[in-house]
Amino acid sequence: MQEMIRLTDLKKSFGSVEVLKGISFSVNRGQVLSIIGPSGSGKSTLLRIITQLEKADDGSLVIDGQELFTSRSGQAVYNRENARAIGLKTGLVFQSFNLFPHFNVLRNITEAQRAVLRRSKDESEAKAMQLLRKMELEDKALMYPCQLSGGQQQRVSIARALALDPEILFFDEPTSALDPELTREILHVIRALAEEKMTMAVVTHEMNFAKAISDNAIFMDSGVIVEQGTELFSDPKEERTRKFISSFDS
Amino acid sequence: MSSLLVQMLEGTVTSLQIFFLTLLFSLPLGFVVARGRMSKIRIVRWLIDLYIQIMRGTPLILQLIFFYFAPFYLFGASYDRFTACIVAFVVNYSAYFAEIYRSGLQSIDKGQYEASHVLGFRKSYTFFHIILPQVIKKIMPALGNEVITLVKDTALAQTIGVAELFRVAQTASSREFSTVPIFIAGIFYFVMNYIVSRIFVLAEKKLDYYR
Numbered sequence: 001m002q003e004m005i006r007l008t009d010l011k012k013s014f015g016s017v018e019v020l021k022g023i024s025f026s027v028n029r030g031q032v033l034s035i036i037g038p039s040g041s042g043k044s045t046l047l048r049i050i051t052q053l054e055k056a057d058d059g060s061l062v063i064d065g066q067e068l069f070t071s072r073s074g075q076a077v078y079n080r081e082n083a084r085a086i087g088l089k090t091g092l093v094f095q096s097f098n099l100f101p102h103f104n105v106l107r108n109i110t111e112a113q114r115a116v117l118r119r120s121k122d123e124s125e126a127k128a129m130q131l132l133r134k135m136e137l138e139d140k141a142l143m144y145p146c147q148l149s150g151g152q153q154q155r156v157s158i159a160r161a162l163a164l165d166p167e168i169l170f171f172d173e174p175t176s177a178l179d180p181e182l183t184r185e186i187l188h189v190i191r192a193l194a195e196e197k198m199t200m201a202v203v204t205h206e207m208n209f210a211k212a213i214s215d216n217a218i219f220m221d222s223g224v225i226v227e228q229g230t231e232l233f234s235d236p237k238e239e240r241t242r243k244f245i246s247s248f249d250s
Numbered sequence: 251m252s253s254l255l256v257q258m259l260e261g262t263v264t265s266l267q268i269f270f271l272t273l274l275f276s277l278p279l280g281f282v283v284a285r286g287r288m289s290k291i292r293i294v295r296w297l298i299d300l301y302i303q304i305m306r307g308t309p310l311i312l313q314l315i316f317f318y319f320a321p322f323y324l325f326g327a328s329y330d331r332f333t334a335c336i337v338a339f340v341v342n343y344s345a346y347f348a349e350i351y352r353s354g355l356q357s358i359d360k361g362q363y364e365a366s367h368v369l370g371f372r373k374s375y376t377f378f379h380i381i382l383p384q385v386i387k388k389i390m391p392a393l394g395n396e397v398i399t400l401v402k403d404t405a406l407a408q409t410i411g412v413a414e415l416f417r418v419a420q421t422a423s424s425r426e427f428s429t430v431p432i433f434i435a436g437i438f439y440f441v442m443n444y445i446v447s448r449i450f451v452l453a454e455k456k457l458d459y460y461r
Contacts, residue, residue, distance in 0.1 A: 098365035115371060144460045
């Protein structure tokens with residue numbers, strides 16, 4: 001199996017606060033990893049480092065065989081030449097969508113295809129329409145983000161990320177800003193992507209969903225991985241995991 | 251009467267020259283100042299802040315006098331009134347525009363930068379295509395206010411003897427022992443500002459297609 005992400009001993013501090021204290025995991029092609037844990041456990045920071053929104057302090061990361069950074073005498077040294085190529089292999093879906101409000105739906109999806117991948121207008125629009133059909137939003141192509149519901153906006157942002165044909169897609173609490181009904185829309189889309197064998201890492205608080213789609217799972221608390229493996233949903237070994245999982249039973 | 255109107259129209263041309271030249275230079279310069287005000291280098295930030303504080307904290311009329319007389323006292327050389335007037339207006343208005351730009355830039359959600367980064371846009375692309383259009387929409391009302399103030403502020407150029415509309419009106423007024431020229435000047439300013447505010451209403455409408 002081809003390894004798409006290999007993260008080793010990642011460390012990160014903000015000032016004197018150590019938010020990641022040595023995180024290691026790997027994800028194979030076509031697999032879904034879910035990352036769960038309480039707020040402030042470092043999940044988002046982890047995704048933000050892999051998607052290059054934050055810099056690592058120490059550790060090493062290889063994406064699809066290309067090294068983004070490696071540990072040298074206790075410090076993460078970035079491979080600048082690979083950074084951009086790796087960035088194009090990774091896509092990120094945000095909790096707050098972050099669509100471009102001044103572009104209509106279609107342009108939100110075509111802009112990066114044209115500016116970054118240098119695709120033609122026709123090609124990028126065809127790609128965008130194909131993705132919008134998949135998201136069941138083809139009739140919204142000419143609308144502006146402010147005219148859409150939260151669930152529709154999030155589906156547009158997923159289409160925007162997919163338009164660049166990423167090898168790995170990351171989701172940072174994609175449903176936390178949505179009410180339960182809209183949450184279902186999004187989970188449905190992610191599940192469909194999982195069935196197509198899209199490699200994904202999902203930070204989520206939707207336990208049943210995570211359990212259903214994950215090939216692997218990690219439970220994080222205070223900057224460390226407490227427990228790893230999909231058994232943590234049904235048969236958690238650690239006390240902290242047990243407490244966290246049971247807090248979702250109502 | 252007709253020769254008075256001709257004189258006043260000539261004065262209006264000078265007023266409009268001050269107006270457009272000030273906008274031409276201070277609108278882009280304001281951006282440079284705003285970037286300096288938000289610089290990571292502390293000394294740059296501090297110096298720019300001091301400059302803005304001085305421009306906002308002292309009367310424009312005083313700044314006009316300063317820029318007209320300072321070169322003479324400092325270097326023994328002077329330049330013409332009109333140039334001094336433009337320099338003073340540009341230096342003053344750049345400071346005000348910079349503060350408006352800064353408020354606009356800081357109101358943009360950082361998620362816009364992050365989404366742009368993740369999608370692979372380069373920094374300048376992100377600024378010109380993603381950030382700037384949103385900033386322009388946000389600052390339109392404040393900008394409109396400032397531009398209207400500028401139309402009226404051009405009257406201050408008379409302090410250093412520039413023959414703009416208000417000076418022409420005042421001279422005529424004292425020559426003819428009548429306040430009519432002053433009143434006519436008032437109408438001129440009102441008409442100019444009516445046009446300016448219409449333009450801004452149109453611009454705001456044009457940008458109203460999204461929130």
